[in-house]
Amino acid sequence: MKVEFKPEVKKEFEAIAARYPVRRAALLPALWLAQREFGFISTEALKATADLVGCSPAQAMETASFYTMYQKQKPGKYHLQFCQTISCLLNGAEDVRAAVEKKLNLKDGQTTADGQFSLQGVECLASCHTAPCMRINDEYHENLTVEKINQIIDELKAK
Amino acid sequence: MADFEPQLTKRFNVKDGHTLKGYLATGGYESLKKLFTMKPTEVIEEVKASNLKGRGGAGFPTGMKWSFVPQNTGKPIYLAVNADEGEPGTFTDRYMLFNDPHLLLEGIICACFAINSHTAYIYVRGEFYEQIQRLNAAIDEAKKANYLGKNIQGSGFDLEIYVHRGAGAYICGEETGLLESLEGKPGKPRIKPPFPAVVGLFGCPTIINNVKTLCSVPWIIANGAKAYAALGTQESPGTHVFGLSGHVNQTGYWEMPFGMPFMDFLNNYGKGVKGGKLKAVIPGGSSCPVLTAQECEDLTLSYESMKAHGTMFGTGCGIIMNEHTDMAKVLKNLTHFYSHESCGQCTPCREGTAWEDRLLKKILNGEATAKELDLMLEVADNMEGKTICVLSSALAMPVRSFLKKFRGDFEKYLVKNTVAVPEKVQ
Ligand SMILES: Cc1cc2nc3c(=O)[nH]c(=O)nc-3n(C[C@H](O)[C@H](O)[C@H](O)COP(=O)(O)O)c2cc1C
Ligand code: SF4
Ligand code: FES
Numbered sequence: 096m097k098v099e100f101k102p103e104v105k106k107e108f109e110a111i112a113a114r115y116p117v118r119r120a121a122l123l124p125a126l127w128l129a130q131r132e133f134g135f136i137s138t139e140a141l142k143a144t145a146d147l148v149g150c151s152p153a154q155a156m157e158t159a160s161f162y163t164m165y166q167k168q169k170p171g172k173y174h175l176q177f178c179q180t181i182s183c184l185l186n187g188a189e190d191v192r193a194a195v196e197k198k199l200n201l202k203d204g205q206t207t208a209d210g211q212f213s214l215q216g217v218e219c220l221a222s223c224h225t226a227p228c229m230r231i232n233d234e235y236h237e238n239l240t241v242e243k244i245n246q247i248i249d250e251l252k253a254k
Numbered sequence: 255m256a257d258f259e260p261q262l263t264k265r266f267n268v269k270d271g272h273t274l275k276g277y278l279a280t281g282g283y284e285s286l287k288k289l290f291t292m293k294p295t296e297v298i299e300e301v302k303a304s305n306l307k308g309r310g311g312a313g314f315p316t317g318m319k320w321s322f323v324p325q326n327t328g329k330p331i332y333l334a335v336n337a338d339e340g341e342p343g344t345f346t347d348r349y350m351l352f353n354d355p356h357l358l359l360e361g362i363i364c365a366c367f368a369i370n371s372h373t374a375y376i377y378v379r380g381e382f383y384e385q386i387q388r389l390n391a392a393i394d395e396a397k398k399a400n401y402l403g404k405n406i407q408g409s410g411f412d413l414e415i416y417v418h419r420g421a422g423a424y425i426c427g428e429e430t431g432l433l434e435s436l437e438g439k440p441g442k443p444r445i446k447p448p449f450p451a452v453v454g455l456f457g458c459p460t461i462i463n464n465v466k467t468l469c470s471v472p473w474i475i476a477n478g479a480k481a482y483a484a485l486g487t488q489e490s491p492g493t494h495v496f497g498l499s500g501h502v503n504q505t506g507y508w509e510m511p512f513g514m515p516f517m518d519f520l521n522n523y524g525k526g527v528k529g530g531k532l533k534a535v536i537p538g539g540s541s542c543p544v545l546t547a548q549e550c551e552d553l554t555l556s557y558e559s560m561k562a563h564g565t566m567f568g569t570g571c572g573i574i575m576n577e578h579t580d581m582a583k584v585l586k587n588l589t590h591f592y593s594h595e596s597c598g599q600c601t602p603c604r605e606g607t608a609w610e611d612r613l614l615k616k617i618l619n620g621e622a623t624a625k626e627l628d629l630m631l632e633v634a635d636n637m638e639g640k641t642i643c644v645l646s647s648a649l650a651m652p653v654r655s656f657l658k659k660f661r662g663d664f665e666k667y668l669v670k671n672t673v674a675v676p677e678k679v680q
Contacts, residue, residue: 114414114416116330116456117437117438117456119437119438119439120436120438120456121438122439123418123419123420123438124418127421148438150438157439157440158438158439158440161423161440161441162380162420162421162422162423162440162441163421163422164380164381164420164422165421165422179587180342180540180587181342181343181500181536181540181573181584181587181588181591182343182499182500182573184583184584184587185499185500185501185575185579185584186500217422218340218424218591218594218595219341219342219343219344219424219540219591221339221340221344221345221347221348221379221381222345222348223343223344223497223499223500223571223573224345224497224498224499224505224506224507225505226500226505230381233383233384234383
């Protein structure tokens with residue numbers, strides 16, 4: 096299904112593109128707009144982004160696929176991103192993650208059948224002193240414990 | 255510790271210190287008065303004389319880097335600010351951006367004036383959503399009050415600053431990977447030379463500096479290189495925001511001059527090791543060679559002491575491990591990280607990082623002999639000095655230091671009995 100940017104988003108993009116001497120440089124911001132507008136970077140969203148920026152769909156694809164934060168599939172309403180790197184590992188990240196996998200019956204890269212939760216293991220989130228930590232959508236949750244993560248998920252479920 | 259005036263963190267507990275009002279009330283943008291009476295070359299000389307070193311990891315002298323920009327190419331000159339903070343164990347730029355965004359803007363103005371640049375991009379890692387909002391708000395405020403834009407404070411100097419959001423790739427913290435990403439491409443590092451100071455962003459001369467490097471500059475301009483060099487040690491002047499994570503009772507970050515004994519830092523600020531005795535320290539982000547507890551005894555927080563101990567100052571954020579830590583599992587975490595984050599351009603890095611990860615998996619599964627341990631070292635040797643950027647070395651160095659200093663932790667997983675399977679007895 097073809098998707099299209101709304102006129103006001105196109106305008107928003109033009110203001111961003113004007114910051115760079117070369118239009119192609121605005122591809123990362125354009126992909127962010129696409130993700131915000133269409134929920135994730137589908138093939139159709141890629142085509143619309145390439146049109147907006149004026150680059151080829153292959154160029155848009157090459158860039159989108161390099162970066163882990165551009166979602167290639169529709170993520171859950173709550174996208175859980177667990178840090179799995181060294182300082183979090185030293186402070187019990189494995190237990191926290193196992194608790195979530197069990198509670199939601201989810202594995203890395205999966206989304207629950209009701210579309211509420213998705214799980215992604217990520218690398219160091221620059222919050223190593225509040226390990227273990229994770230992000231839910233754009234928000235940090237720090238100093239996690241098994242108890243705390245279970246509580247957070249229960250609260251989100253009840254929303 | 256000698257008395258000192260905080261430079262980088264002084265607004266961290268000031269209410270509204272992140273707004274223009276709070277910033278101006280606490281001495282913000284004061285350095286510009288002096289800056290605009292100086293010539294750009296004088297600014298570079300002042301920063302050179304301060305001996306300020308880059309805080310992004312490599313520790314390159316900042317003033318010297320600025321002096322490499324050719325002023326006669328007729329092309330625009332760019333400043334790219336490295337706020338990609340992705341080195342495992344490192345977490346302080348995040349707070350600089352959040353608590354004192356105007357300080358970064360002031361540092362950018364000083365740097366751009368020195369190198370004659372009128373456009374700066376702040377490359378912020380995609381995860382720093384709140385920080386990006388604060389930076390954008392600070393830029394708007396500064397523009398309205400003519401600290402940015404045309405003819406800043408009547409000086410005749412013009413400058414625009416833009417925020418560019420990354421999207422999750424450690425390699426974009428490498429300076430030329432960052433430039434590629436700013437140009438809308440995958441963040442694959444470039445072959446050097448040419449160096450970015452000569453051919454950088456959009457083919458133009460470009461300086462790349464870390465957040466804390468730039469945040470250190472306004473104080474130097476306002477107070478002079480001499481006052482800066484009087485802090486810390488001769489090789490490591492000034493102050494820094496040092497961090498601790500891992501097995502410490504009190505994790506966190508603290509600003510202080512360079513030179514404190516590492517164990518005092520760990521015991522007095524970190525309140526000691528959590529869960530047992532000290533076993534190992536990775537002193538400045540995961541790419542630095544690991545130190546044993548014994549090696550830390552006479553270590554100080556400085557570039558020169560780290561170097562003398564065979565490691566690197568890196569980002570100044572230490573990862574602490576207690577006596578119960580399984581170093582083989584920790585290294586497995588790092589081999590996974592670097593193989594995941596390799597951009598894949600260079601064979602020794604792409605294959606080497608993945609190979610180290612597979613070898614270590616085999617070892618941890620109890621399927622390996624001493625041959626595999628030696629092979630890990632051999633692979634590490636082949637990963638260094640043969641690649642476009644140093645990500646490859648950033649794994650080779652930990653591999654070598656972990657295996658050399660904690661070999662027993664790996665040997666315990668090896669298949670002990672290589673005795674042939676006994677013949678079937680009737
Ligand atoms: C793989 C890799 C990742 C890096 N990540 C960062 C980073 O996140 N932030 C940073 O400031 N420097 C990082 N650096 C160092 C930069 O390449 C560069 O040296 C630095 O930004 C220069 O600024 P400085 O001179 O002010 O330190 C990284 C280097 C490598 C090789
Ligand atoms: S060393 Fe690794 S990360 Fe660096 S350019 Fe080569 S493949 Fe990419
Ligand atoms: S290791 Fe998890 S936030 Fe840095």
